[in-house]
Amino acid sequence: MGGDFMRYKINIPNAKTKDCKKKIEEAFKKDARVEDCSVDLDSKTFEINTDKPSQDILSHLEELGYHGHII
Incomplete structure (x- = not known):
């Protein structure tokens, strides 16, 4: 099972x-x-609520062709 859900702004x-x-x-x-x-x-921002590690989110974005960074 995953950990606690967190909201990221990217x-x-x-x-x-x-x-x-x-x-x-x-x-x-x-x-x-x-x-x-x-x-x-x-604002070119992506907000997500997940229990996935932030690196997994950034990697998935890169697979889709988008480079993001957490703000």
Whole structure:
């Protein structure tokens, strides 16, 4: 089992379109270890509530073609 759920806020500079938002949100919402997530295109931030380690989240974003860093 995973640990406690934490909310992360991640800056993703190259998340610029509605397609980016949809791609990121759909990829993470499929994961049972993600409670909720959303992308804000105006601030280019991704908020996620999960018990996954932050490095796993960043690695998954990179697999999708996005480079992010936790803020």
